[in-house]
Amino acid sequence: MKNSSSIKFFCKNVLRSVGAQTALMASAAILSELAEAAGPWLFGLILESFSSSGSVSGRLFLGLLGAWVVASLFPILYQALDTRVSPRVFKRVQEDLLDRLSRHSEAFFEKRSAGELGQYVRQAATAATTLHNILFFDVIRILVLLTITELLLFPKQPILAGMFLLWVLIYLALSFKISKSCLSKIYSQSALGARTMGRILDLLMNLDLVHVSQTGQAERASLRETLDQERTAQSDLRGYLTKMNLFQAASKLAISIGVSIFAFRQLQAGSLGLGDFVMFVQLSVLTALQVQNISNRLVEGSNQLGILAHALGTIPEVPSRQMAPPQKAHAGNAVVVSDVHFSYPNGRKVLCGLNLHIFKGQKVAIVGSSGSGKSTLFRLLADSYQAKSGRIEIFGRDIASLTHEELFKNVTIVPQTTRIFNRTMAENLIYGTRATEGEGRQMLSALGGDAILRKLPAGLQTPLGEQGSLLSGGERQRVALCRALLRRSPIILLDESLSALDAPSCEQVSNFLREHDPDCTCVMITHRLESLGDMDQIYYMSDGRIAESGTFAQLMARDGLFRQALNAGNNV
Template sequence: MSSAGERTPPQRPATGPAAGPAGTTADASAGPAGAAPPAAEASPPSAWQTYRRLLGHTVNYRALLVVAMIGMVVEAAAGAAFVWLMEPLTNEGFVDPQPRMALILPAAIIGLFLLRGAATFCTDYGIARVGRSVVRDLRELVLCKYLRLPSSRFDTEAVPQMVSRLNFDTEQVTQASADALKMIIADGLTILFLFGLMLWTSVKVTLAMILIAPLIGVVVWYVGGRYRRISRGIQTGMGDLAHSAEQSLAAQQDVKVHGAQGFEQSRYSALANRVLGLNMKVEATRATSSALVQILAATALAAIVWVAIHESLAGRLNPGEFIKLMTAMMGIIPSLRRITNVQSVLGRGVAAAERLFAILDDEEEDDRGRNRVERARGELVFDDVGLRYARGDGSALDGVSFRAAPGTVTAIVGRSGSGKTSLVRLVPRFYEPTSGRITLDGVPLADYPLADLRRQIALVGQRVALFDDTVAANIAYGIEAPRESIRAAAEAANAWEFIERLPQGLDTPIGENGSLLSGGQRQRLAIARAILRDAPILILDEATAALDTESERLVQDALQRLMPDRTTLVVAHRLSTIEHADQVLVFDQGRMVEQGTHAELLARGGLYAHLHAMQFREGGAP
């Protein structure tokens, strides 16, 4: 049995998140059409199956659960014992007063409530600790799962919706795994004990209440189904709400320039009003069901009074027994009401758990390769490679074949949308080719473990991914490196000249995605990271496209230090930056239409020469 604080942490992914083309974000269904077809969809799990699976995550905390369960039993038993005291309190305290009861009854009441207080603490703390621990585990599992999903997942599902699942959905699960469980068990035990006490006291009076109980059960069953349906809509709406807000805030300058504040506000208001409407449906259902249960309980109470009076007239019920029955009934009513209301919490929690489990059950990246490699030579061969996205209208790549030798630079050029970025994203297997094959040192990429393959690759893109951490932590991201190596990498990347001017040097925080740095500085940090990684394959995806002339010069100088002795793939927008490439691949509409050196392609007078002439006619600017 695990100790109360133990847990089994989720397995960490070997690599970081994979960015999709052009920095887009995703859904598992959007992978390449050539990927293995998904298995036939099974029928969705029932609410009980989902809840049982959720409760399975409490197994590491069963010691706390046992303590909490014992506390619930003691709490319910103490409540029933207090109700049982109503008979001697009435008969021997008022109807036929006994002096000894003046001490016994108060002492018994104090003792019961001290016991009940201790039991309540054990119950509340134990259940809360279990619930919060389960949510922590689920958050870690879901985040790690996201980082192991194919990049295609990030092409159709917005990141804010993913974050909403991590934050909002898991919070709903807390209530289902802790609060709802406590109410179901504690109130269920209270009802069971009090009902047993009523049967012991008078079977006839208790039968009057039993006639009403099935109607209460019907109400609870209907309300539970309605809560679950509405809760799915609420959780989807919260994801849309977060997505809308993040879009508006991230693009706040564009919103202001276009005077679109009113449009963004109205769009957000529409989503917020939808969530409000769904929440009010939940509240209306809860209030109606609660009122209906109280009416039914009152009817049962009236029936009890009617039967009790007749039993008293026949001499089968004394005043103390009647008070005990009434107190038990009054104790059952709030427990029944809470169990009815728990359907709201439980419905939301089960709906949230369904969404979380759908992520955990999603198909991960194919990582069945067994050909381990510490450091590859870096020979890349594309053999008739094609790529088609599941939600695309045509082929992103079609029949691409070329060889990139170690120590050479291969430039990839073409118009926007010609397939350049799609090509380089196939190398780290962010996407899988629909046809053909890609080999590294003669071995198909799929035969390498993903961690080994991606360790051979350094990627510097136009959109640099930096983290809200220090300069040193960003340069050494994902690896352990001594301080001297980090500084050497920064110097080689022409980054040290601005790093040493920062308030804390390498220990200076750079803000979210390097917001405290300029574009050129962020790019040089990314190059320093690639230099420190020292991978045999270097991918530069339009690494200087968004920089000014001075920053571009510094970055290009740093890249010249990085490229020797590596297999370098350069996606270039500015053709002036790839004049010394060993080979240039020219793409148009997903096909490689030209191949050769810069001079050969200019002499050929084809598409490359046309693009080159256009750029230099505009003063060298793209």
């Protein structure tokens, strides 16, 4: 199943994208091998002519020279075409797999490191490029050469032709069988290589923590162990391939010697002319060499097919969703959560029959103690996870029926951990929006970010460094919030997105959010209960349910969980 899916992927993504160029490459490979096979045939005719008449036709000699020229030039033509085709294949496969990754939810990435997934993308692209060359150069060449050899051998030496063909088939079958038994080793090496790359990138991204924690020696020891595992897998695989190469070399030597001895005896017996003898020996040696080459390439192709299949299995396609018709909803509902239950894969139940109605244009806060389910609710609203039961609607449409493109046209999420590219401030401000640099500057200024631009050496054109290293935590949050507001989505979800701001800055941003767009629905997770006075509605979660709700004044008028948490000064 794995290989069939990779073959489908190869045909869909590679052959369709470079079909015309591939046909030209295949033609070059065919003509190259026709010319190479014509050389021994023409040389045999020259010897036959000379041994029988003592002279050689000039046309035969020119034909031989022409065959040698064509056999030399067409592989160069193939390579020239390949300089354009292989990069396109490499690019197409990477684009497809990156597109797949972009459609996966956050939950998918929690189980795999970015470095590991990136390595799988590169491995798959390399595998597809190698497979393309094997199929349209090596396989074509051996098929052409084998066909010509059999056509020339069979009329004069049918037994020899049959024996030679049988050897080729047995040889390729054994090589293919050996290559199949090698796949498990290939999968193991591929997985270890991707894991090692992920581990290295993870270590590089957290070097500051390693230095502060003084764990460099332990990290080096752990990385050394991982590298040793990869080295062992590589050595195991190379040893296996070395044994196979010995088998191939011995088989090729045996058939070459066997054919030569058989032809020599026929020559001595007078049933074979000198020209035919030379032709048969040259063709058999040439074909045996190409058979050994193609068997190596088939093994490599099988291995690359396995690597491609492994990568596709690790990065599966996201199933398309069935479009559900909008449900009749109460007028003005932006978000409706109806009897939603959710448990994590480890069995921990988080949401228990949650119900929530948020109207268009409302500014809403969701608070609660740690583990109450508020962050899980946000992940469900962002479609990072899917509810076990119940229903979530965005403007009357079931979220389970929306593609990510449709969902994020309506919803913008600002997580607590901000994402900043190592690009200029301007690029980061307007990323994913249709805003201009001027609008980005204006929005940042409205959020109190003028001081940020003043401290940057080149203002908006200053690269911000890896993960925005030039900015403080609060400054990164302002940039992320600015970017979110410039998208002008009907719904904005803020997950502790103001946590790094001081109290005055947080109040300034909160006031701006209220005044910026009255029609924009804003849903905020925060632990700053004292700053929620202007919220249209506050929902206090406990044990996976809404324990109480109301405005700030209404909740303070009760002696409920919200008031108790605020009076106790709890961070919730």
